[in-house]
Amino acid sequence: MTLKIAILKETAADERRVAMIPSVAQRIAKLGASLVLEQGGGAAATYTDAAYTQAGVTTEADQQKLLGDADIVLAVQPPSVETVKKMKPGSLLVSFIYAKTEPDLVKALRDGKITTFAMELIPRISRAQAMDALSSQAALAGYYAPLLGCVHMQKILPMMTTAVGSLRAARVLVMGLGVAGLQALATAHRLGAVCEGYDVRPETKEEAESVGARFVDTGVDARGAGGYARELTPEEKTKVRAALSQHIAQADLIITTAAVPGKHAPRLIDADQLAAMKEGAVVVDMGAPNGGNCEGTKAGEIIKVGPVTLVGPTNLPSCLAAQASELYAKNIYNLLEQVVHDGVLKPDFTDDVIKGTTLTHDGAITNDVIKQFIESAPAEKVS
Amino acid sequence: MTLKIAILKETAADERRVAMIPSVAQRIAKLGASLVLEQGGGAAATYTDAAYTQAGVTTEADQQKLLGDADIVLAVQPPSVETVKKMKPGSLLVSFIYAKTEPDLVKALRDGKITTFAMELIPRISRAQAMDALSSQAALAGYYAPLLGCVHMQKILPMMTTAVGSLRAARVLVMGLGVAGLQALATAHRLGAVCEGYDVRPETKEEAESVGARFVDTGVDARGAGGYARELTPEEKTKVRAALSQHIAQADLIITTAAVPGKHAPRLIDADQLAAMKEGAVVVDMGAPNGGNCEGTKAGEIIKVGPVTLVGPTNLPSCLAAQASELYAKNIYNLLEQVVHDGVLKPDFTDDVIKGTTLTHDGAITNDVIKQFIESAPAEKVS
Numbered sequence: 001m002t003l004k005i006a007i008l009k010e011t012a013a014d015e016r017r018v019a020m021i022p023s024v025a026q027r028i029a030k031l032g033a034s035l036v037l038e039q040g041g042g043a044a045a046t047y048t049d050a051a052y053t054q055a056g057v058t059t060e061a062d063q064q065k066l067l068g069d070a071d072i073v074l075a076v077q078p079p080s081v082e083t084v085k086k087m088k089p090g091s092l093l094v095s096f097i098y099a100k101t102e103p104d105l106v107k108a109l110r111d112g113k114i115t116t117f118a119m120e121l122i123p124r125i126s127r128a129q130a131m132d133a134l135s136s137q138a139a140l141a142g143y144y145a146p147l148l149g150c151v152h153m154q155k156i157l158p159m160m161t162t163a164v165g166s167l168r169a170a171r172v173l174v175m176g177l178g179v180a181g182l183q184a185l186a187t188a189h190r191l192g193a194v195c196e197g198y199d200v201r202p203e204t205k206e207e208a209e210s211v212g213a214r215f216v217d218t219g220v221d222a223r224g225a226g227g228y229a230r231e232l233t234p235e236e237k238t239k240v241r242a243a244l245s246q247h248i249a250q251a252d253l254i255i256t257t258a259a260v261p262g263k264h265a266p267r268l269i270d271a272d273q274l275a276a277m278k279e280g281a282v283v284v285d286m287g288a289p290n291g292g293n294c295e296g297t298k299a300g301e302i303i304k305v306g307p308v309t310l311v312g313p314t315n316l317p318s319c320l321a322a323q324a325s326e327l328y329a330k331n332i333y334n335l336l337e338q339v340v341h342d343g344v345l346k347p348d349f350t351d352d353v354i355k356g357t358t359l360t361h362d363g364a365i366t367n368d369v370i371k372q373f374i375e376s377a378p379a380e381k382v383s
Numbered sequence: 384m385t386l387k388i389a390i391l392k393e394t395a396a397d398e399r400r401v402a403m404i405p406s407v408a409q410r411i412a413k414l415g416a417s418l419v420l421e422q423g424g425g426a427a428a429t430y431t432d433a434a435y436t437q438a439g440v441t442t443e444a445d446q447q448k449l450l451g452d453a454d455i456v457l458a459v460q461p462p463s464v465e466t467v468k469k470m471k472p473g474s475l476l477v478s479f480i481y482a483k484t485e486p487d488l489v490k491a492l493r494d495g496k497i498t499t500f501a502m503e504l505i506p507r508i509s510r511a512q513a514m515d516a517l518s519s520q521a522a523l524a525g526y527y528a529p530l531l532g533c534v535h536m537q538k539i540l541p542m543m544t545t546a547v548g549s550l551r552a553a554r555v556l557v558m559g560l561g562v563a564g565l566q567a568l569a570t571a572h573r574l575g576a577v578c579e580g581y582d583v584r585p586e587t588k589e590e591a592e593s594v595g596a597r598f599v600d601t602g603v604d605a606r607g608a609g610g611y612a613r614e615l616t617p618e619e620k621t622k623v624r625a626a627l628s629q630h631i632a633q634a635d636l637i638i639t640t641a642a643v644p645g646k647h648a649p650r651l652i653d654a655d656q657l658a659a660m661k662e663g664a665v666v667v668d669m670g671a672p673n674g675g676n677c678e679g680t681k682a683g684e685i686i687k688v689g690p691v692t693l694v695g696p697t698n699l700p701s702c703l704a705a706q707a708s709e710l711y712a713k714n715i716y717n718l719l720e721q722v723v724h725d726g727v728l729k730p731d732f733t734d735d736v737i738k739g740t741t742l743t744h745d746g747a748i749t750n751d752v753i754k755q756f757i758e759s760a761p762a763e764k765v766s
Contacts, residue, residue, distance in 0.1 A: 016537070046537055046663035046690075129546035136545055143543065147533045154399070154429055154705035156526050158573065160566075162519055163512035164713035167706055183543075190541065190573050280429035280705050307429075322537035322663050323550055330547035 002343050003033040006070035007057070008095075009041035012077040014300075014314065016044035016321035017328060019074035019095070022055035024329035028336060029056055032343025036060050036070070045321035071345055074332060076325075081108040089113035092345060094332055096120050096133070097359055099370040100262050106374050109360040115347065116359040117335060119328075121367065123356040124226050130334040131353065135179045136327035141286065141316035142183030142257065146172065146191070148316075149253045149284040152302065152309050157253075158192025169194050173247055174213070175268045175293065176257035177204040178228075180286060184255040186211045196247055200229040200240070218243035228260060241270075249276045256293035257286045265290040271305075279307040288312035385726050386416040389453035390440070391478075392424035395460040397683075397697065399427035399704035400711060402457035402478070405438035407712035411719060412439055415726025419443050419453070428704035454728055457715060459708075464491040472496035473745075475728060477715055479503050479516070480742055482753040483645050489757050492743040498730065499742040500718060502711075504750065506739040507609055513717040514736065518562045519710035524669060524699035525566030525640065529555065529574070531699075532636045532667040535685065535692045540636075541575025552577050556630055557596070558651045558676065559640035560587035561611075563669060567638040569594045579630055583612040583623070601626035611643060624653075632659045639676035640669045648673035654688075662690040671695035 005028065007020045018041050020028070025035045037052045039061040049059050060066040067073060067086040075095035081104055087093065090113060097118035099106045109116045119133040129135070149172075150157060159169040172188040174181045177199035189195050189212035197208030197215055200222030205215040218240045224230030232240065248254065248269060258266045265287030274283070274295065287293035288300070296305050297312040304310070317324040338354060339347040347354050349361070358366050365371035388411065390403045401424050403411070408418045420435045422444040432442050443449040450456060450469040458478035464487055470476065473496055480501035482489045492499045502516040512518070533540060542552040555571040557564045560582035572578050572595035580591030580598055583605035588598040601623045607613030615623065631637065631652060641649045648670030657666070657678065670676035671683070679688050680695040687693070700707040721737065722730040730737050732744070741749050748754035 048662065051662075132546060136547060139543065139545055140539065143539050143541075144534075147530055150530045151527075151534055151702070154703050154707075156523065156703060156706060158526075158569075160522065160526070162522055162710060163515060164519060164710055164717065167709070186541075187574070190575060191570070192573060279431065279434075319534070320537050320539060323539060324537075326550070327545060327547055334547065 003031075003071045003340060003345055004069055005033045005035045005072040005074065006066045007035060007037045007041055008073060008075040008079060008083070009038035010044075010076050011080070014318055015077050016318045017076045017325045018042040018045045018047060018321075019076050019325070019328060019332060021045070021047050021325050021329045022051045022057060024326070024333050025052065025057045026055045028333055031336060031340045033072070033340065034058075036066055038063060038066050042325070045325045047322075047325070072336070076328060078102050078105050081105055084108045084112055084114060087112060087114055091115070092117065092347075094119065094335065099359055099367070100373055103374050106360065106365060106370065110363060110365050113363045115361045117357045118359040118367075119331070119357075121357045121359060122331075122335070123353055125352070128353045131331050131357075133328050133331040136331055137317040137324055138178065138180040139183050140320045140324050140327070142180030143187050144316050144319055145180070145184050145255045145257075145284045145286055145313070146187040146253065148311060148313060148319075149255065149282045150191070152282050152311060153253060154280050155252055157188065170252040171196070171250055172253045172255070173198065173216070173251040174255045174257065175199075175244075176259070176286075177201075177208055178257060178259075181255070181257040182207055182211055184257065185213045188253070188255075189213060193253070196251075198244065198247070200232060216244065216247050226261070229258070229266075231260060231263075231266070241273075244268075245273055245276070248273045249278070252278060252281055254281070254283045255286065256283065258293050259287060259290060263290075265293050267293065267295060269294040271295045274308050274310070275306045277306070277308050280309075281307060282309045282311065284311045284313065286313065286316065289314045386414075386454045386723060386728055387452055388416045388418045388455040388457060389449045390418060390420045390424055391456060391458040391462060391466070392421035393427075393459050394463070397701055398460050399701045400459045400708045401425040401428045401430060401704075402459050402708070402711060402715060404428070404430050404708050404712045405434045405440060407709070407716050408435065408440045409438045411716055414719060414723045416455070416723065417441075419449055421446060421449050425708070428708045430705075430708070455719070459711060461485050461488050464488055467491045467495055467497065470495060470497055474498070475500065475730075477502065477718065482742055482750070483756055486757050489743065489748060489753065493746060493748050496746045498744045500740045501742040501750075502714070502740075504740045504742060505714075505718070506736055508735070511736045514714050514740075516711050516714040519714055520700040520707055521561065521563040522566050523703045523707050523710070525563030526570050527699050527702055528563070528567050528638045528640075528667045528669055528696070529570040529636065531694060531696060531702075532638065532665045533574070535665045535694060536636060537663050538635055540571065553635040554579070554633055555636045555638070556581065556599070556634040557638045557640065558582075558627075559642070559669075560584075560591055561640060561642075564638070564640040565590055565594055567640065568596045571636070571638075572596060576636070579634075581627065581630070583615060599627065599630050609644070612641070612649075614643060614649070624656075627651075628656055628659070631656045632661070635661060635664055637664070637666045638669065639666065641676050642670060642673060646673075648676050650676065650678060652677040654678045657691050657693070658689045660689075660691050663692075664690060665692045665694065667694045667696065669696065669699065672697045
């Protein structure tokens with residue numbers, strides 16, 4: 001048998017990634033599948049239709065034709081309800097979904113009898129690391145954030161010795177030392193900055209030091225579940241704030257990366273701390289899509305707040321679309337490899353990774369938390 | 384005695400630098416001078432009026448008052464003819480002038496009996512290095528250019544090892560290995576790129592290697608005068624082109640920095656070579672203000688030409704205005720230290736550096752090349 005796999009063209013504003021790239025498509029074909037790209041779907045990520053064709057992927061301009069007989073549909077951003085309605089019952093969607101912000105989409109997936117693998121639900125366990133798209137995308141975003149900061153700074157990061165004396169190395173503070181934060185430190189360290197890293201989880205100290213940064217110890221331990229920090233108590237927040245204020249005031253560039261899944265990004269820098277920063281300092285707030293780690297951040301904008309330039313990027317992985325798509329495609333390959341055997345789609349829903357990743361299946365929302373969130377919500381007005 | 388030194392507020396579009404910063408102003412005051420800043424002149428470079436006041440510099444909103452009794456006027460960009468007309472006869476202007484593109488300004492300086500130190504004329508000899516503003520500004524521009532390229536690339540510079548395999552390091556080619564080119568290589572090398580450097584002057588091989596780059600040898604030697612390359616013959620150009628095409632085609636990021644003083648920037652990349660580059664590659668053309676090293680470059684714009692994103696920055700030092708102003712101010716300090724003694728301005732016009740730097744003095748154009756260029760030009764229509 002041969003499975004038919006469709007690759008959607010992304011339509012969200014500023015989304016340049018594509019869910020599958022030509023070289024990885026060739027490997028997926030070997031699982032017993034034929035792949036079809038929605039025409040022009042890779043162009044924004046530097047992958048031309050010609051490159052797909054050369055890799056054995058056909059292209060299709062008509063989305064209805066593309067999806068009507070597809071067994072598996074691949075996407076980066078949550079597809080629209082209209083797109084889902086073109087999919088056939090029993091088919092598999094692999095994509096980021098972010099169910100809590102997309103209740104209508106989840107219902108459409110449920111009602112359309114679509115099996116949904118939500119990439120953000122991949123369990124953060126060792127065995128699933130090769131499928132962990134949140135991590136792969138965060139690594140690239142983290143690399144990029146300091147560069148984005150650098151082009152908005154009026155100072156250089158490294159020490160530079162010139163005929164008229166030396167320029168001092170800049171001070172970079174990275175707040176939140178997950179995958180993105182550590183990569184941000186690595187970039188800043190490569191560029192020669194004096195680096196400091198901060199996280200509520202004290203076990204990140206060694207990781208920060210491994211990429212050349214000094215760890216800012218605030219004396220508060222906030223280890224949480226799933227690799228994220230738990231929320232801090234008000235007392236803890238006050239203690240952390242006091243310890244951090246001095247480091248914030250000394251920084252030339254700050255990258256904030258703190259996230260709590262499904263919640264507003266935790267506040268790491270308030271207006272008073274911003275106002276006390278150096279003239280010309282820059283904050284790149286990677287929490288911008290979730291409300292911002294910094295008070296006053298405007299998602300998608302670069303604004304001047306007192307002495308500080310406050311950068312609020314909304315989709316950093318898209319800025320590195322070529323390689324972000326490559327890693328995402330490989331994440332998907334590793335996931336599909338688990339469920340496609342000799343051209344037949346056979347997910348083992350007793351497998352922890354598959355079970356954890358599945359959002360909808362066979363007319364039901366299979367993730368309990370999301371099910372309760374969506375199906376217990378007050379009924380919407382029927383339009 | 385006390386000299387009065389005026390610091391102009393820059394008015395050119397995109398010019399954020401200022402000719403003198405507070406900390407260096409304090410040192411200049413010790414030469415026997417009082418300094419006055421045109422109100423708000425340092426703000427765009429992160430230096431507030433308050434910071435100047437604290438350093439003993441007063442501020443003045445009225446340019447006529449500022450310049451009417453100033454003995455020395457400091458600027459970054461060539462001032463306007465109107466501004467020069469406010470200066471008093473016998474006073475000294477220290478600024479970039481670029482006389483060949485500013486004939487009216489030069490005539491106004493001559494006719495106004497202004498003594499002009501043109502910063503771009505500082506002789507490129509060891510003794511004058513500490514005054515060499517072209518070098519200090521080029522060093523910062525060179526640092527910044529790869530970062531500007533990086534934020535327009537969809538690939539990362541370093542090798543990155545992830546749970547789904549490694550991303551290869553990007554290939555960066557820097558063409559033109561003067562001060563800017565070497566700093567560009569240094570930044571790219573810091574970021575983990577595979578670096579190649581090219582210059583028509585074979586003696587730059589060792590310098591390229593010293594910052595971690597491989598030197599592209601084309602077999603053509605084009606050493607010229609004054610630290611610049613001479614222009615190549617057509618045969619040499621063909622030979623160089625053939626040798627370079629392959630390196631250009633393999634590059635993910637190219638920085639071009641070639642300049643010939645007072646002439647159109649030499650063409651290093653033609654349209655065919657551009658078209659043969661990788662999909663998604665980026666060229667940062669530092670020759671953009673002088674017509675571009677790359678065919679098709681548009682000064683001040685970021686354009687897509689075939690597979691390539693072509694970035695044509697016009698004023699990179701201004702992007703790093705805080706530190707560019709700091710180095711420029713120090714260059715000026717070192718120059719003024721030569722001519723101001725106990726509060727008296729006494730240039731020694733027999734000194735090689737002072738002689739070489741002086742463009743106009745006492746009603747005459749003292750630089751022979753410029754004098755011939757300006758005064759032999761066909762007479763302008765009298766308005």
